[in-house]
Amino acid sequence: MNDLGDHQKAARTAACGTRDAGGIVRCDACPVLCRIRPGRDGACGRYANRHGRLVRTDPVVFAQKVVEDGGALVEFAKNEGDGTLIRGAPTFVTGIGAGTTYPDYKPAPFIVANDHDGYDTVTVVSEGMFTYCGVKVKIDTDRHLGGECATVRADGQPVGHVTTAEYGSQMLALGGVRHLTAGARDEGRATCATLERLCNGEAVELGVDGGPDVVVQAGAAPVVDGRREERMRSGCGSAIVGMFAPQWAGHVDEVVVVDDHVTGLLSEHQAGRKLALPPTGVQLCGRRSTPGRYFGVSGPGRSWGGTDLADPRDAVARIDARLAWPGLRVLITSTTGEDAFYAVLDDDLRLVEAPLPQPVADSVARIGDHCEPALCTVMFMAGAGGSLRAGVTENPVLLTRSVRAGETRVTLGGAPAYVWPGGGITVMVDVARMPRGAFGSIPTPALVAPIEFTLPRHLYAALGGHDGFVRPLEDVLEQHALSARIERWLLDNPWPLEPFRRSS
Ligand code: SF4
Numbered sequence: 001m002n003d004l005g006d007h008q009k010a011a012r013t014a015a016c017g018t019r020d021a022g023g024i025v026r027c028d029a030c031p032v033l034c035r036i037r038p039g040r041d042g043a044c045g046r047y048a049n050r051h052g053r054l055v056r057t058d059p060v061v062f063a064q065k066v067v068e069d070g071g072a073l074v075e076f077a078k079n080e081g082d083g084t085l086i087r088g089a090p091t092f093v094t095g096i097g098a099g100t101t102y103p104d105y106k107p108a109p110f111i112v113a114n115d116h117d118g119y120d121t122v123t124v125v126s127e128g129m130f131t132y133c134g135v136k137v138k139i140d141t142d143r144h145l146g147g148e149c150a151t152v153r154a155d156g157q158p159v160g161h162v163t164t165a166e167y168g169s170q171m172l173a174l175g176g177v178r179h180l181t182a183g184a185r186d187e188g189r190a191t192c193a194t195l196e197r198l199c200n201g202e203a204v205e206l207g208v209d210g211g212p213d214v215v216v217q218a219g220a221a222p223v224v225d226g227r228r229e230e231r232m233r234s235g236c237g238s239a240i241v242g243m244f245a246p247q248w249a250g251h252v253d254e255v256v257v258v259d260d261h262v263t264g265l266l267s268e269h270q271a272g273r274k275l276a277l278p279p280t281g282v283q284l285c286g287r288r289s290t291p292g293r294y295f296g297v298s299g300p301g302r303s304w305g306g307t308d309l310a311d312p313r314d315a316v317a318r319i320d321a322r323l324a325w326p327g328l329r330v331l332i333t334s335t336t337g338e339d340a341f342y343a344v345l346d347d348d349l350r351l352v353e354a355p356l357p358q359p360v361a362d363s364v365a366r367i368g369d370h371c372e373p374a375l376c377t378v379m380f381m382a383g384a385g386g387s388l389r390a391g392v393t394e395n396p397v398l399l400t401r402s403v404r405a406g407e408t409r410v411t412l413g414g415a416p417a418y419v420w421p422g423g424g425i426t427v428m429v430d431v432a433r434m435p436r437g438a439f440g441s442i443p444t445p446a447l448v449a450p451i452e453f454t455l456p457r458h459l460y461a462a463l464g465g466h467d468g469f470v471r472p473l474e475d476v477l478e479q480h481a482l483s484a485r486i487e488r489w490l491l492d493n494p495w496p497l498e499p500f501r502r503s504s
Contacts, residue, residue: 058437065488131180154194219432256330279323286298298315331364433492
């Protein structure tokens with residue numbers, strides 16, 4: 001954690017905390033209520049007792065839009081800058097390092113009035129402590145990572161499960177209130193540590209019961225059982241047949257695109273029919289869903305394209321001698337083109353492996369070219385309702401309604417949050433769009449994440465906001481210019497202060 005210098009700590013003396021005898025300070029920024037001895041840190045490492053005062057150990061983060069000499073905006077990911085506040089640059093006060101509202105009714109640590117192009121806004125800035133939270137991890141791979149509901153472990157502890165696969169990706173649901181609170185203490189700790197590390201962009205090794213070990217890192221390629229994934233497929237077996245059928249016509253008589261879900265068979269597929277390809281007598285295992293589209297040709301596994309097929313010929317149930325002919329050319333490939341097998345039927349109509357002819361090899365390479373780079377995506381998801389809202393307004397349900405109506409914008413570290421429909425304020429955010437080190441934790445266990453609510457100034461008053469605590473941006477910058485960490489604004493993120501839809 002980035003420890004501040006003494007003069008900076010003075011500027012960040014926490015508003016929370018009381019002094020006990022012997023120079024001990026009690027931190028009341030979370031339910032743990034640490035009693036911190038002089039010179040020591042609290043249990044989370046975010047607060048410390050320095051010279052008998054409770055101080056924050058890590059800086060609040062301001063994100064600035066910075067214009068280069070040439071007039072172009074520079075984002076922090078491309079230019080770290082020298083970390084000093086640039087006067088006059090559009091600045092957003094993030095919740096990173098801001099402090100909490102515990103025990104909930106306290107006004108948020110920063111309630112910032114900002115004039116954006118003549119439009120008065122208020123941004124309510126704090127750190128939320130989330131017990132109801134987790135991450136959804138999208139892992140671009142065809143490798144079978146485990147059956148649905150298989151337990152995912154970190155350091156041997158259950159921290160989540162495999163959930164429904166998506167198109168070209170395996171999905172994990174990690175964390176959640178049950179793992180954080182309902183199991184043994186070690187399970188809660190391991191879950192919290194796993195979430196914090198993933199959300200902060202670190203690589204985490206996970207094990208799946210009955211499946212492989214996988215290293216997951218937001219924005220990086222997954223590593224499955226020590227092998228770095230390169231390709232994310234562009235479609236299922238049927239889709240691949242549909243996309244590439246014309247390139248195969250004339251070079252090969254039959255193509256099987258193996259997939260543990262939807263396997264494609266060219267001659268029977270509508271794409272093959274449109275090209276007037278004749279039936280070949282190649283019949284697949286599994287069951288036919290629609291012409292040329294087969295389910296259950298293989299089970300999930302660690303062989304060909306995430307199937308359990310060690311020998312691609314096992315995808316073929318039989319060859320109908322009434323339709324097939326000696327010399328018939330068959331290509332079997334996986335959906336990414338990583339695996340390919342070419343065979344020619346002999347006089348007994350057996351599949352005899354042969355070298356891939358160049359045009360066929362080119363078509364397989366093109367399947368690979370159509371793949372995208374395999375990545376891991378980590379989406380933080382949490383319920384920001386409950387007590388957190390009281391730090392924004394004395395009438396918390398009005399905030400919920402305002403968020404629902406699109407009048408109040410929710411960001412986490414400046415990154416836009418998707419707010420789930422329905423009740424409460426259930427948010428989801430891509431951690432890769434947040435500044436580095438945005439997450440912390442407390443030993444309850446729970447995650448600490450920044451959260452900002454931005455809304456028109458007049459609406460804030462109408463919602464029963466803590467009007468007496470609103471401070472102009474300039475005052476906040478002046479007070480924290482020396483202690484804050486200055487980040488460049490990530491230009492992919494919309495500027496939260498852009499004018500809002502007018503409320504009635
Ligand atoms: S865990 Fe951290 S925030 Fe909670 S009381 Fe202790 S020092 Fe304060």
